[in-house]
Amino acid sequence: MASTAMADSRWIARGAERTPLPQFLLWLAPWAVILALGIYAAGLCLYYGLNQTNLDNRFAFGLWIFLDLGIIALGAGAFFTGFLVYILKRTELQPILNSAVVLGFICYSGAVAVLMVDVGQPLRAWFTFWHPNAHSMLTEVTFCISCYLLVLSLEYVPILLRNRQLRKLPSFLVFEHQLHKLVPVLAGVGTLLSFFHQGSLGGLYGVLRGRPFAFREGFLIWPSTFFLFILSAIASGPSFLILVTAAVEKVTGRRLVPQELFQRLGFISGVLLAIYVAAKSIDTLIWLNVTSPSVGFAPWQYYNYKPFGLPILFLEIVVFGLLPAFLLTYRRSAKRRGLLLSAAALACAGILLNRFVLTVQTLALPTLAFDDFLHYTPSWQEVASFGGVIGYGVIVYSLSYRYLPLFAQSKGENTHVSGS
Amino acid sequence: MSARYGMAIDLDRCTGCGACMVACAAENNAPPLPQATPRTGLTSMLVRQVSNGMEGAARREVFIPIMCMHCEHETPCVSVCPQQAVEVDKATGIVMQMPQRCLGCRYCMTACPYHARYFNWWDPAWPAGMEKSLNPGVAARMRGVVEKCNMCHARLHSARAKAAAAGKREIDPADYIPACVEACPTEAIRFGNLADENDPVSRDAHSPDAFRMLARLDTEPKLYYKSKEAWVRELAESKSGRGPEVKHG
Amino acid sequence: MKVTRRDLLLLGAAGTAGLVVTPVPWKLLDDVSIWSQNWPWIPQPTRGPVEVKQSFCTLCPNGCGMRVRMAAGWPVGVAGVSSHPISRGALCPLGYGAHQLNWHPQRLRTVRHRANSSSWGEARAAFAKACSEGRIAIVDGQPGRAASSVMKTFVQKRDGSYRVALGPESQALAPYEIWSGVPAAALGYDLENAQTVVSFGAPLLDGWGSPGRFTRLWAERAAGMADPQLRLIQVEASLSGTSLSRTAARAWQWVPVRAGAEGALAAGLARALLDEHLVSVSARGPMPPLTVAQAAEQTGLSTGAIVDLARTMIARPPVVAIANDGNPAIAALNVVLGAAGARGGIVRRSKHAESYASAEGVIDSARAVLIDSTVPWDFTPKTDAEVFRFAAWDGGSSKADWLLPAPGFLEELTDVPTAPASAVETYAVAPSLVKAPPEVQSAAQFLGGIDPASITVEKIIHTRCDDLFRGRAGTLHGQEATPVAKVESVQKLEEQLWKGAVWIGEPPRSGDFRCELKEWPATGSSARVVNRSSVNWSRAWLAPVLPPLVSKLCQESSLREAPERRNS
Secondary structure (H helix, E strand, C coil), rough: HHHCCCCCCHCCCCCCCCCCCHHHHHHHHHHHHHHHHHHHHHHHHHHEEEEEECCCCCCCHHHHHHHHHHHHHHHHHHHHHHHHHHHCCCHHHHHHHHHHHHHHHHHHHHHHHHHHCCCCCCCHHCCHHCCCCCCCHHHHHHHHHHHHHHHHHHHHHHHHCCCCCCCCCHHHHHHHHHHHHHHHHHHHHHHHHHHHHHHHHHHHCCCCCCCCCCCCCECEEEEEEHHHHHHHHHHHHHHHHHHHHHHHHHHHHHHCCCHHHHHHHHHHHHHHHHHHHHHHHHHHHHHHHHHHHHCCHHHHCCCCCCCCCCCHHHHHHHHHHHHHHHHHCCCCCCCCHHHHHHHHHHHHHHHHHHHHHHHHHHHHHCCCCCCCCCCCCHHHHHHHHHHHHHHHHHHHHHHHHHHHHCCCCHHHHEEECCCC | CCEEEEHHHHHHCCCCCHHHHHHHHHCCCCCCCCCCCCCCCCCCCEEEEEEECCCHCCCCCCEEEEECCCCCCCCCHHCCCCCCCCCEEECEEEECECCCCCCCHHHHHHHHHHHEECCCCCCCCCCHHHEEEEECCCCCCCCCCCCCCCCCCCHHHHHHHHHHHCCCCCCCCHHHHHHHHHHHCCEEEEEECCCCCCCCHHHHHCCCEEEECHHHHHHCCEEEEECHHHHHHHHCCCCCCCCCCEEEC | CCCHHHHHHHHHHHHHHHHHCHHHHHHHHHHHHHEEEEEEECCCCCCCCCEEEECCCCCCCCCCCCEEECCCEEEEEEEEEECCHHHHHHHCCCHHHHHHHHCCCCCCCCECCCCCCCCHHHHHHHHHHHHHCCCCCEEEECCCCCHHHHHHHHHCCCCCCCCCCHHHHCCHHHHHHHCCCHHHEEEEEEEHHEEEEEEECCCCCCCCCCCHHHHHHHHHHHHCCCCCCCEEEEEEEECCCCCCCHHHHHHHHEECCCCCCCCHHHHHHHHHHHHCCCCHHHHHCCCCCCHHHHHHHHCCCCHHHHHHHHHHHHCCECCCCCCCCCCCHHHHHHHHCCCEECCCCEEEECCCCCCCECCCCECCCCCEEECCCCCCCCCCEEEECCCEEEEEEEECCCCCCEEEEECCCCCCCCCCCCCCCCCEEEEEEEECCCCCCCCCHHHCCCCCCHHHCCCHHHHHHHHHHHHHHCCCCCCEEEECCCEEHHHHHHHHHHHHCCCCEECCCCCCCCCCCCCCCCCCCCCCCCCCCCCCCCCCCCCCCCCCCCCHHHHHHHHHHHCCCCCCCCCC
């Protein structure tokens, strides 16, 4: 299909092939509905208050926090790829960089949007900047995520400005060119910020001395979960990139990046995952045998409740950890696209499970001797709000893909995958 | 001279009547929330009923008032608040919550092992005209912020104002009595200054029957419980975790 | 002149730096923060001068001393009065929320005639008509008040009947009236001198009498002690799946009987006491028809357990048994124990009380029945007559023909006669602290409107103060305790009473009344199923609705379930 024939062809890069506008709008439509529903649900929460959710005094954190942590961990691919490309000079990953930035932007902006609904008084969000508490991990998270979102926006802008129409404005072109020079600096800054906030998100739970299920000893002021979260984030980020890119390839019907790139990303992910599994296993052993008993909580207390028994630990470390690490690093399996993608999915699932365990299971478990094990199911408003973030993400990504040179560096940009 | 205000709660004396809960709610302008449940209510003072798990003549039950323990060591909620909306008052040892600064992130609620913090899931509302019966010393909170026991700080304010008006530096202890302490018909809850060795609460805290909840977590709570019954003292530490709490309603 | 990139950058940087130096951003931030901290729709407390006034809680006949903090004329908080020798600074959970009752959504503000709105004029006309057409019956929930006197006089003048709806504390004393001729209203429980108390389902630690009295006594003499000075034995049915009542949970000994078998246990215990010669000859009462073995069968306890319990009961005298209803078997047990008329048992506290007719029976041959607002909401008169019911709150599903809005909490002057279970006579005056809204009227005022010759409550109170002063007996407990004999004038006495003092009569003397009981009483079918385990709201508590903060306690915690038939 010649791009010149479409209504918005002015906006599409010369030579790039895109589906006709009506078909594209049809693709966007369901996501727009999901987004609209999400906005409505979020609006209800903002207007009526958080009683619209099923959160309560015992489950102060629920679906949203779990998803925030999950999104941010998965979106780590953005900073990590930037780090690999600009700091470690692994230029073979360049083709995926723009997509990673957009994905990161989506993940972080979505997370921040949900956070604004999750807090009781969103208009006071800036109080953290005004009265920061140096001891609190959450202060650190707030600062770093805000700054990092700014960094991501700055990294996104050059990509935006490379749109065919926007390039025409000379000041934009010059601006974009200047920004482009900044990118390595931004990548460095982004890495630093991400290192800290990924870690602090882990630190959020590790410092909870009142919740022995989550509490960990560590190094100086940082509990072990600080480091484990960083490791798991950089392990899952590349896997998530693989999954998203593969999905985009499937939807658009073209090969966007060389297969070796997937393998390379998978290998990095697998190695990091292996290190993470090792670190986590050691950490778990220390926690179960030393840390937790020292404050009067025997390990078997945590796993006595169905369905949160020991199998969850097994799932997290072995099925979603060791197994994908092996599949991703072992060349024979990594070569097969299906296995690679499955392994990447398992890796991402493992990280999500880890965030879920720390967010939800921690709060479900009793602390006082006469507490019960509690249950929590999110309300439709909570689910819909999160759905809205997914809708938002797909729409932003789809628009970025359509109008911006996300994969422009790839030589095989216009190659159709046969049969799709 | 700084004080360390704390309490000694004699669980043998508590009959679970709930007067302390009502008095606390009245003092702190806690709204009656028709839509609330035991998991979404505002009960800065909460009495829990626990049994020894046995049936028949061997069954024993105890009532345990739970409120903010005003932890002294690495106070879990203070260290985690991102905007310092909680702090330990050095002059009194009271852990102060500032609802006006609270963002409502609820991190402190996950941090508290005693579940002593409560979130305003709704805006407070009273039946028409009932606002006239609100305690003038305490501001009503809006929705979206966390609140908890603050040792009836408004009463401390009044005691200080009274002392200042009389030209004194120290308050008269009889002028500062938290609502729950005043309300308890059996004097099960006693309030005093743990920094003063001669204070009866200080002495109770050192009695062999005294214990603190989850003391092994090392938060140094300033609420001491005491009971002559061994099975009650064992409730201090988390055991099976599945405590035989008795529930009604 | 070409605007270069550098110019733009410079302008941007300089502009930002300049703006920061101006007050604009800081003021805006400050405003935003203040604005986000003070939402206008959040109710604010009243501002105004704060004063503390003293009165008495009128939610139930126990009349605990109550201090009320008032701001701008409205009650904003309550506390007990520690100088009150009986309530000793304590209040029950209901008292602590009472100051908000007058704004309860179910507050009655208009006269209702069978679900239609009506007026006082029509109600008065209807009642006056009823008076002319037949006899009137009046039901009073708190006899002995000045208002009670107004009501009694009214019916006596018209050959009507005055009846009382009494709570369990008083009901349990009814049998002694039959056996001694002394009115039940003159009797009380001398718990302060008892060392063993055997309660047959009475919620002594939760809603029985003033909490400052027995609960405090128990706390001081028994709580936590392995060998307490006050042994509380709670006889109570255990209903499977529910927890113990508070009294059973904290008692020194809990005796689980089959529901409804309290009378059988009392008989079995009396039998054991007599068979084993455990009681003194002088105290010996009638032999119960039940053998211990039969009692064992009915109660579900073993014979050995019953005999052991009998031994335990009298191991530490004085011992007294307390019933939770009018079951005469338990009263007979007291006779056997020698507790009737003895120190530490059932005592006579007054010489001047009168006998009351109960409202529980059928009220026949009445043209109209007037129910005072002090009658418990779940009381339904057994009558076909036209019912005029006074109440400050609508408890829902009332069978009354007329629902008449009465003054609410502390909205009218009243006096506080002796509490039902008290061992001594007491008297206090509860001034109104809040102005009653114009649309309410008490039964006494209503009757005063129909019979202009009736004396006002205030006048009656004045006369009573006069009588007290002239009696020269007892002590006045205000800030200090002053014997009445030493009070200078009746004005001084009245002044003290109006300020919150309470008059306590002389302590009872043992032997002041004697019971004649030849035969063990027939228990009949009065044994009703024991109170549900944890819900111990005293039936003597009168108001149709719970204070909002007590409903809150029931709803926002699992400490209590809401009592039956009480709307929140």
